[in-house]
Structure formats: structure tokens, C-alpha cells
Amino acid sequence: MKLKVKAAPKTSSYAESVFGQLDHLIRTRPSTKTLAAEACIMFLNNKTLSWLESKDTQEQQELMKKASKGVKNLRDKKEVLNQIPDDKSVFNFTKTKEGTKSRKNLTVEELITNLKMLVRQSIVRDNLDESDKHVLVGKRVKHRFDTNGEDQWYTGKVISQVPAFPEWFNIVYDEDRAVYTYHHQMMI
Incomplete structure (x- = not known):
């Protein structure tokens, strides 16, 4: 246990200092953004x-x-982080009982449905014009995967770059509807 906490600071003075600086910034510039x-x-x-x-x-x-x-x-990341879902109730963990003011917890299935809805809404459509697209977008690719010592080849299409992460690409493989994301070095 001592080895695990050896690198931990002995006091919280640094953290308190940072929060003091944050407090000062918020008081002197109340409209400043967190970033x-x-x-x-x-x-x-x-x-x-x-x-x-x-x-x-x-x-x-x-x-x-x-x-x-x-x-x-940075601007692209900010835009992605500032996205607001169509239905803000997907963030809820509880719902109101019909005819009362009391609330009850959502079931696991309802929480999963809400999470899937958030993921679906977070996908940013690739609306770049042709000159801004990476050369790989729209190309067919072939990937080799090692499965239990055997090489298996899968073919697919690069559908887009991941917004705010220019070195990552979304790929849809033939006979599979899922979208997979890969770093460009893994695609060489």
C-alpha cells in the first residue's frame, strides 16, 4: 500500500492553490468559460x-x-463537447410517477436506451466539402486481423474522419453495420 501512495502529494496545498486561482478568475471575470x-x-x-x-x-x-x-x-473539440442532445431527458436517472410528484429510478433497459440515443445523436455528419476531406475518406480498405493464430482479412470503406481527431477514421466493413474507429497508423 505504501508503494501505491508513494507518489501522492503529502498535502493538498497545490490543489487548494489551483482552486484559489480558479475562484479569483471566476470573481474577476464572471463570464469566462471553463476552458x-x-x-x-x-x-x-x-x-x-x-x-x-x-x-x-x-x-x-x-x-x-x-x-x-x-x-x-481545439475549436473542433470545443464544438463536439458543446453539443446539446435533442431531448435533455436522456440525462435523467429517474422519472416522475404518473399522477404524483414522486420519482422512481429508471430501469437498466431504459438507461441503456437513453445511452444509445445519446451516442446516436453524438455522431457528427461528415459535411466537409471535397477539398477538405482526407485522402482516405471514401476509399476501400482491407484489414488483416490475427484470430487465434490465423490471419483473417476484412474489407470495408473509410466513411469519415473522427471530428476533432484528424488521425482517427471511421470504417464500415462489408457485411457489418457497425462503425469502427481506427488510428491512421493502424491502417498502414
């Missing part, structure tokens, strides 16, 4: 500016170019 507050706190605590200033000018410019290229991915 912006998190970025500000990380910037201050990681001493990013002093680290960046310690680099030579050419390396600073390269780092800034890399960071600005990642902005589109």
Missing part, C-alpha cells in the same frame, strides 16, 4: 511564458506556428 480559465491557470502554473522566452527566436517562431495550427483542432 479559458483552465488555459489561464495552466499557463501561469507551467510557467509557459518564461519557458518560451528561454528559447531562441527561430525556435519561438516554430513553436508559435505549431500552436496556431492546433487551434482548428
Whole structure:
């Protein structure tokens, strides 16, 4: 047990410090978003500016170019995270009994149905124009899987890139309706 907690901090002062910074940000900027507050706190605590200033000018410019290229991915992730389901009741764990104000727990089947509905609604349709699509999207692929020491080949079609994760692709295999997601390195 001692080995498991050896790396744990002895006090909670760091966590309290971070929450103090968050409290200060919320009080001074009440309309700030959580993501912006998190970025500000990380910037201050990681001493990013002093680290960046310690680099030579050419390396600073390269780092800034890399960071600005990642902005589109951050915006896409933000868009995915801010999606609101059509029916907010799918988040409920209980429901109102008919004719009363009391509530009863949803059954496991109802919870599973709600979860499936959320997953269905979270799929973002690939609405990019042809010039923005990755070269693999729309292509037929063939994958080899090792099953009990035997190679099995499956063919399918790359249907889209995963929103906000440009290195991941959705594939539908022939004779299977499920959508599978793979990292591009696994597809080579």
C-alpha cells in the first residue's frame, strides 16, 4: 500500500492553490468559460511564458506556428463537447410517477436506451466539402486481423474522419453495420 501512495502529494496545498486561482478568475471575470480559465491557470502554473522566452527566436517562431495550427483542432473539440442532445431527458436517472410528484429510478433497459440515443445523436455528419476531406475518406480498405493464430482479412470503406481527431477514421466493413474507429497508423 505504501508503494501505491508513494507518489501522492503529502498535502493538498497545490490543489487548494489551483482552486484559489480558479475562484479569483471566476470573481474577476464572471463570464469566462471553463476552458479559458483552465488555459489561464495552466499557463501561469507551467510557467509557459518564461519557458518560451528561454528559447531562441527561430525556435519561438516554430513553436508559435505549431500552436496556431492546433487551434482548428481545439475549436473542433470545443464544438463536439458543446453539443446539446435533442431531448435533455436522456440525462435523467429517474422519472416522475404518473399522477404524483414522486420519482422512481429508471430501469437498466431504459438507461441503456437513453445511452444509445445519446451516442446516436453524438455522431457528427461528415459535411466537409471535397477539398477538405482526407485522402482516405471514401476509399476501400482491407484489414488483416490475427484470430487465434490465423490471419483473417476484412474489407470495408473509410466513411469519415473522427471530428476533432484528424488521425482517427471511421470504417464500415462489408457485411457489418457497425462503425469502427481506427488510428491512421493502424491502417498502414
